[in-house]
Amino acid sequence: MDIINYLSLFWFTAILVSFLNCIIYRYVTVESCHLREFIKSSHCDYCKEKINIQYILPIIGYLLSTGKCKNCSKIIPLYYLMSECILALMALYVYYKFSLYGVGFYYLVMVLISITYIDIKKNIIPLIFTIPLALSGIIFMSLKYHSMSYIYGAMCGFFLVTFTMLFVSYIRKENVIAGGDIALITSAGSWLGIVNMPMFIILTSILFIVHALPFRLRGSIYTPMGPSISLGFLLCLALHLLY
Structure with missing residues (x-):
């Protein structure tokens, strides 16, 4: 049962980190902060080709794509894979030491860091x-x-x-x-x-x-x-x- 809990926590954290990375990137890089900019599908920054859903999955998507866009072969920054892996592993450690309450506080820290970064960059x-x-x-x-x-x-x-x-x-x-x-x-x-x-x-x-x-x-x-x-x-x- 513990293994299931740890695996579930790992993947949930990786999904959360992937979501935060996506929101931060879109807020910081787009000129308009209109809602439509954040609900449209993900695409390659270079060739603008839509990214298939299997390549959007946290960690797995990066490995399946071998770190490159499948359309134009441009390199995808390693930062995304590393941030998802490292922060998900840190969540497991927090859970081991402080239980779910500690994980909740850990998630709160991640969200507030994201808010801080966007506010500094875009004043929003x-x-x-x-x-x-x-x-x-x-x-x-x-x-x-x-x-x-x-x-x-x-x-x-x-x-x-x-x-x-x-x-x-x-x-x-x-x-x-x-x-x-x-x-x-x-x-x-x-x-x-x-x-x-x-x-x-x-x-x-x-x-x-x-x-x-x-x-x-x-x-x-x-x-x-x-x-x-x-x-x-x-x-x-x-x-x-x-x-």
Whole structure:
């Protein structure tokens, strides 16, 4: 039974990593972030030929294609195979040491790293990440602790940040509302609960000030907030789960 559990976990993690790689690549490389860019079938970057489904499968697809496009023979970066294998193996280690709860935290780290990378590169936090993140937090944490605190935490994150941004927009006479940041903070609230939101807001604010200072000194007006929110989220969640 353990072998089945480990194999299932390995392949599920490889599929998740493949999905994250696909989303990151499309967000970073396409000019438009319209939904149609993310639901169309995969194709070779060089010859634009559609990739058959057997070659899209994590790990197996790379081996079947021998690391090349079957149409134009261009090399497929080894990064995809290595990331799927290494991160899937790391998931097995996390499961062995910390059980499924540790794996859940591990998956959360991977998603937040993906969000951070996209926000830095494209100044956007995709809803394709934040909506499932918020829903999974409410369901998982509410069932685990039998508390409404996590629903209230999500509501607190949403309304507090939204009203703050509306107020700042009114004072500065310009739109400073960042929907992605609001969605990510709402997601954090769904995992942390209402009790931990003050600590999260304070810690995230401090991290953002430290992160934004070099940007402002270089004359940059915009600083992505995703990295600060993600790090504050992980630190607070780790403390919440440990204590």
